[in-house]
Amino acid sequence: MRLRTEGILLNSSPVGESDLLLIFFTDRLGKVQVIAKGALRSHKRFMGILLSLNHLELELIPTRVRETGYFLNLASLKKSRFSISQNPERLGAGYALAELIEKSLPELSPEPILYELLESGLDRIQSARNFREELFYYLLRFLEQMGYLPSLDFCSVCGAKLKFEDAHYYFSVRKGGYVCGNCQRKPDKSLREISAGFAKTLKALRRLAPSKPAQIRLLEKDYRFGLELFNDFIAWQIGASLKSLVFLKQFE
Ligand SMILES: [Zn+2]
The missing domain is CATH 1.20.1440.120 (Recombination protein O, C-terminal domain)
Structure with missing residues (x-):
């Protein structure tokens, strides 16, 4: 089952010699861990768009081994954060x-x-x-x-409204x-x-x-x-x- 969503890349780290573990914040799934197979070996596959903070369109495939994880099948750029x-x-x-x-x-x-x-x-x-x-x-x-x-308006201990005339x-x-x-x-x-x-x-x-x-x-x-x-x-x-x-x- 393929799943399409958009997401913002929060973080990434290498897994082994060729894969990347990506943490996305997506509109449909919330925060999700995604493995990009071969992303380190071949830059062509994801065309250098897997940069943190980039906003991407994603196609994900659930992994069999880990219930919460997904593989990244396709990614395209929605909004680049390169200038940041x-x-x-x-x-x-x-x-x-x-x-x-x-x-x-x-x-x-x-x-x-x-x-x-x-x-x-x-x-x-x-x-x-x-x-x-x-x-x-x-x-x-x-x-x-x-x-x-x-x-920011009331005392967090007793609940009294704060008077903002003190220095x-x-x-x-x-x-x-x-x-x-x-x-x-x-x-x-x-x-x-x-x-x-x-x-x-x-x-x-x-x-x-x-x-x-x-x-x-x-x-x-x-x-x-x-x-x-x-x-x-x-x-x-x-x-x-x-x-x-x-x-x-x-x-x-
Ligand atoms: Zn108080």
């Missing part, structure tokens, strides 16, 4: 979204909204001038869709959001002090319509702090750190 790969920082931002999908979703569980979000997120990271703000915007959208959105806020990675003045006195090693400016930016990014993150500007120090905060928060929620977010910290 020309800029290492944009590439790191694109990989961060792909890595979050790869590390947090189970296999063979379709997620059509996340699929569309990944496609539009990669579009924006590929073309938008302020792709750093776009990255944070899409990380928040992904986390919301996955059910991990941090609590500083505290964020608890373990509790999953901001912590009010009454609750922050209890010992919590994961508490991070957050500047009022960054707190407002996060709140604004979360409320924006998809076309609007271009209007937001992050300060350099807030961007760096945000990369760390997102990575710590995601690592706590899904049990794995995102290498791409660590990689992004090197860019000035």
